[in-house]
Amino acid sequence: MATEATQTSGPDLGQGIAAGEVREGSLLVGHVDGEAVCLVRCGGELFAVSGKCTHYGGPLGEGLVVGETVRCPLHHARFSLRTGEVVAGPALDAIACWNVEQRGDRLLVIGKKPPAPRPMASRQAGPIVILGGGAAGHVAAETLRREGYEGKLSLLSADAAAPVDRPNLSKDYLAGNAPEEWIPLRPREFYAEQRIELVLGVRATQIDVAGKRVLTEAGAAYPYAGLLIATGAEPVRLGIPGAELPHVCHLRTLADSRAIIARLGAARRAVVVGSSFIGLEVAAALRTRGLEVSVVAPEGRPLERVLGPELGSFLRTLHEQHGVRFQLGHTLKSISERQVLLDNGAALDADLVVAGIGVRPALSLAQAAGLRIDRGIAVNEYLETSAPGIFAAGDVARWPDRRSGSNIRVEHWVVAERHGQIAALNLLGRQQPCDFVPFFWSQHYDVAVQYVGHAETWDQIQVDGNLERRDCRLTYLREGKTLALATVGRNLESLRAEAELEG
Numbered sequence: 001m002a003t004e005a006t007q008t009s010g011p012d013l014g015q016g017i018a019a020g021e022v023r024e025g026s027l028l029v030g031h032v033d034g035e036a037v038c039l040v041r042c043g044g045e046l047f048a049v050s051g052k053c054t055h056y057g058g059p060l061g062e063g064l065v066v067g068e069t070v071r072c073p074l075h076h077a078r079f080s081l082r083t084g085e086v087v088a089g090p091a092l093d094a095i096a097c098w099n100v101e102q103r104g105d106r107l108l109v110i111g112k113k114p115p116a117p118r119p120m121a122s123r124q125a126g127p128i129v130i131l132g133g134g135a136a137g138h139v140a141a142e143t144l145r146r147e148g149y150e151g152k153l154s155l156l157s158a159d160a161a162a163p164v165d166r167p168n169l170s171k172d173y174l175a176g177n178a179p180e181e182w183i184p185l186r187p188r189e190f191y192a193e194q195r196i197e198l199v200l201g202v203r204a205t206q207i208d209v210a211g212k213r214v215l216t217e218a219g220a221a222y223p224y225a226g227l228l229i230a231t232g233a234e235p236v237r238l239g240i241p242g243a244e245l246p247h248v249c250h251l252r253t254l255a256d257s258r259a260i261i262a263r264l265g266a267a268r269r270a271v272v273v274g275s276s277f278i279g280l281e282v283a284a285a286l287r288t289r290g291l292e293v294s295v296v297a298p299e300g301r302p303l304e305r306v307l308g309p310e311l312g313s314f315l316r317t318l319h320e321q322h323g324v325r326f327q328l329g330h331t332l333k334s335i336s337e338r339q340v341l342l343d344n345g346a347a348l349d350a351d352l353v354v355a356g357i358g359v360r361p362a363l364s365l366a367q368a369a370g371l372r373i374d375r376g377i378a379v380n381e382y383l384e385t386s387a388p389g390i391f392a393a394g395d396v397a398r399w400p401d402r403r404s405g406s407n408i409r410v411e412h413w414v415v416a417e418r419h420g421q422i423a424a425l426n427l428l429g430r431q432q433p434c435d436f437v438p439f440f441w442s443q444h445y446d447v448a449v450q451y452v453g454h455a456e457t458w459d460q461i462q463v464d465g466n467l468e469r470r471d472c473r474l475t476y477l478r479e480g481k482t483l484a485l486a487t488v489g490r491n492l493e494s495l496r497a498e499a500e501l502e503g
């Protein structure tokens with residue numbers, strides 16, 4: 001997934017460089033003691049930070065400086081130039097910072113700085129309960145501790161696995177290119193060290209708003225002073241004859257990904273149902289594993305509704321070049337042990353079927369608790385629900401988006417993490433508005449698509465560049481206003497577009 005930052009390119013910054021070489025706002029990449037280091041002049045001040053992103057090793061030297069942050073070109077994590085701290089996900093860990101000294105007309109990078117001190121203990125009364133161990137729930141828990149919340153903190157998850165790097169489940173992990181240790185967001189000891197009570201494999205069954213408690217199927221009650229609902233989304237299940245057969249899989253959890261992998265030994269032909277991001281990523285992973293793969297979907301082009309006809313056609317061709325066969329304009333009628341039957345009567349051989357036909361937000365608890373629902377849990381700009389003190393974040397939340405002027409719900413990893421961070425700050429009474437520009441990426445073989453903004457509908461797509469050459473920007477506009485941009489092979493442009501959309 002990552003392009004690792006080169007460790008020793010550029011000058012040895014420990015030996016020093018001419019001060020004039022470091023220009024305001026740009027990144028100069030060098031190295032110190034074998035580590036990649038970026039030297040930045042920002043507002044006249046000099047900063048030296050690691051050149052390697054802590055998420056998947058992205059080359060920060062190829063990123064963008066915005067204000068006092070450096071942003072990663074791969075998945076848009078942001079780090080403070082002053083402290084190295086994560087300003088916004090998907091990274092979880094800070095980057096290292098060095099001291100910079102000017103001697104005459106030379107700049108020298110000397111000595112790593114100690115980590116930034118932890119903030120003072122927060123006076124917020126506990127306990128805080130987080131419902132959901134996904135991206136939003138996990139980042140909220142980390143943020144609460146990082147911001148000095150010392151009270152009781154419980155993270156409840158219906159999943160038996162501790163929070164995982166979900167995007168990897170349909171990419172390198174499923175393709176067999178990522179070791180298992182990449183998958184947990186944190187090792188189990190982390191939760192104990194941070195005094196985060198991790199309650200796994202337990203489903204919450206009720207939010208008692210008046211009594212300020214969460215009740216679980218195991219009969220336990222978790223009282224709260226502050227509650228975050230981050231129950232995410234659940235895959236839509238196939239509702240056709242044969243859908244319950246053991247070789248029919250869905251993909252949301254680590255257990256789901258493992259179940260698909262467990263079937264690979266015996267499988268030769270797979271049918272992927274749906275040409276969504278997950279469907280196509282699964283197709284790519286299974287091709288990498290050597291299976292014959294057909295994708296069946298009702299659309300005329302994959303992902304056309306989200307990305308438009310140009311990118312849809314490009315992705316279709318890309319997958320066909322890797323041997324995927326498409327049966328577009330069709331749905332499945334039934335599944336048997338060795339075949340699937342399409343609506344036109346055609347039969348495809350399949351000893352593995354993976355459905356990626358969308359997700360539904362997990363709303364039932366919030367609905368039963370009487371919270372306002374609007375095709376998601378309705379939240380205000382601070383991610384607070386209609387019940388004061390109860391926040392919602394991630395795939396489950398619909399929030400007011402300043403740019404489009406509408407309420408939006410988005411199913412992206414980075415959005416969920418940033419929601420988790422903002423909700424945590426607001427649980428501590430910080431009144432932090434949710435005002436970032438949504439971002440997602442999707443990986444198909446060696447091609448990454450990056451997307452910033454949010455365009456549910458558009459009336460024009462401007463294409464700049466050439467998709468076949470993998471060097472392209474697509475701008476989605478409505479009434480002349482830019483809503484979103486997708487790029488292939490233009491990581492820096494994606495970062496710049498994000499900064500421009502932030503306005």
Ligand SMILES: Cc1cc2nc3c(=O)[nH]c(=O)nc-3n(C[C@H](O)[C@H](O)[C@H](O)COP(=O)(O)OP(=O)(O)OC[C@H]3O[C@@H](n4cnc5c(N)ncnc54)[C@H](O)[C@@H]3O)c2cc1C
Pocket residue numbers: 131132133134135136137156157158159166167168169170202203204205230231232233251252253278362365393394395396410411412413414416439440441442443
């Ligand atoms: C295979 C896969 C690949 C993806 N790839 C990408 C990608 O490349 N880029 C991208 O931007 N996005 C990607 N996504 C989407 C991204 O992972 C989601 O947007 C993100 O995980 C949402 O985070 P969340 O915290 O809102 O919910 P989730 O991650 O779904 O977590 C929800 C949690 O709530 C728990 N829960 C639900 N109900 C209850 C209950 N009643 N009691 C207790 N716990 C409960 C669940 O067990 C789970 O732990 C991918 C998703 C999948 C499934």
Ligand code: FES
Pocket residue numbers: 002053054055056057058072073074075076077089090091
């Ligand atoms: S590698 Fe930097 S954000 Fe993913």
